[in-house]
Amino acid sequence: MRKLRVLILGAAFAADLHLDAYSRIREKVDIVGVCDRKLDLVHALIEKYGLSNCTAYDDCDKAIAECDCDLVDVCLPNFLHHDVTIKALKRGRNVICEKPLATTVEDAQDMVDTAEKMNKHIYYAEDWLFAPAFRKAMDILKSGKVGKPLYVRARECHSGSHSPFAQRIEYCGGGAMVHLGVHPVCFLLAMKNNEWEELVAMTSGGCEDNLVHKGMEGEDWAGVFIRFKDGTFATIEANYVTMGGMEDVMNIYCESGCVHIDLSAGPIQAFSIPGLDYTIEKAEITTGWSTPAVDEKHALGYCGEIEHFVDCALKGIDAEVGLRGIDGLETLKVINLVYQSARDGVAIKNES
Numbered sequence: 001m002r003k004l005r006v007l008i009l010g011a012a013f014a015a016d017l018h019l020d021a022y023s024r025i026r027e028k029v030d031i032v033g034v035c036d037r038k039l040d041l042v043h044a045l046i047e048k049y050g051l052s053n054c055t056a057y058d059d060c061d062k063a064i065a066e067c068d069c070d071l072v073d074v075c076l077p078n079f080l081h082h083d084v085t086i087k088a089l090k091r092g093r094n095v096i097c098e099k100p101l102a103t104t105v106e107d108a109q110d111m112v113d114t115a116e117k118m119n120k121h122i123y124y125a126e127d128w129l130f131a132p133a134f135r136k137a138m139d140i141l142k143s144g145k146v147g148k149p150l151y152v153r154a155r156e157c158h159s160g161s162h163s164p165f166a167q168r169i170e171y172c173g174g175g176a177m178v179h180l181g182v183h184p185v186c187f188l189l190a191m192k193n194n195e196w197e198e199l200v201a202m203t204s205g206g207c208e209d210n211l212v213h214k215g216m217e218g219e220d221w222a223g224v225f226i227r228f229k230d231g232t233f234a235t236i237e238a239n240y241v242t243m244g245g246m247e248d249v250m251n252i253y254c255e256s257g258c259v260h261i262d263l264s265a266g267p268i269q270a271f272s273i274p275g276l277d278y279t280i281e282k283a284e285i286t287t288g289w290s291t292p293a294v295d296e297k298h299a300l301g302y303c304g305e306i307e308h309f310v311d312c313a314l315k316g317i318d319a320e321v322g323l324r325g326i327d328g329l330e331t332l333k334v335i336n337l338v339y340q341s342a343r344d345g346v347a348i349k350n351e352s
């Protein structure tokens, strides 16, 4: 079978998540290049994953121009997504792009338009859609045994981003809602086929108005109520004031039942006086009682999404609903309206 040749741009946290996923499907993929302006990070990943036919690059333009690949996987800070995606598409490559698709709706629209013009695909890396527990929840809904979902409450929260680029809106596009809320927003839009009717939001505002992160331009707390065209509701929350590890939670209340999913509540509880090596993403401490994650990258959906994208790229087809460039664009549009609603103190109707 022909293998997909992949160039990864970025060699930090997200690149490591993706490489872990690629390493589980080596029979389908060859990583032919990794690029980061910090070459030591590139070499560390090449060594960690034993990448034998992989070229190390420290310049994205050079990597895109020279690397003989089928797909470019963008794991760079948000403000760089647009330029490298456009260049890769124009070079005839399909693209995986990490969330959010871009820092502005205009850039995201340009990316989607360019993909269409070049007859290539943007695969939008929304891992929630491949988290096994969320997929099981969707199977339960599809079975009809809990009835129609009437109200969904969803949140992603933790204590703050590790990325220096997350501090300035110019580099990242916003605060907790664009970084974390982007997951539940995309998931719910996919579930409801983008058919939302009205939203009203509130955020902590950024900088001095934030609850904790006074040096961060984006908000560290955000919440939005959404009414969908089918008359049902959702509450979505994102914040950087949550300690004790990342929370990825969804509660779905239906006509004849309900489904509760908590990606961070694993089946193992451990107690350690010296502290474990690792428990779950963003946990501040590992001493005392903890809930160590079980195959966290799989549980959060990274493995499933990457394998899906590889399969789609090998077949030359687009991804599932929720994981296409257009879904990244629609998600960013809603997030920008969340910010507008919070800023202006108004409810916003869907004009499209």
Ligand SMILES: NC(=O)c1ccc[n+]([C@@H]2O[C@H](COP(=O)([O-])OP(=O)(O)OC[C@H]3O[C@@H](n4cnc5c(N)ncnc54)[C@H](O)[C@@H]3O)[C@@H](O)[C@H]2O)c1
Pocket (backbone or CB within 6 Å): 010, 011, 012, 013, 014, 015, 035, 036, 037, 038, 041, 058, 059, 060, 074, 075, 076, 077, 078, 080, 098, 099, 100, 125, 127, 162, 163, 164, 165
């Ligand atoms: N899906 C998820 O759950 C998830 C989790 C983490 C990050 N992400 C996304 O992944 C992307 C990367 O985030 P991250 O946390 O890995 O890292 P990051 O944002 O801290 O930086 C990524 C890397 O980009 C490199 N870089 C910066 N400018 C560069 C340039 N001009 N040329 C080459 N390299 C450059 C940096 O050296 C760094 O190693 C972001 O868009 C983020 O939102 C998604």
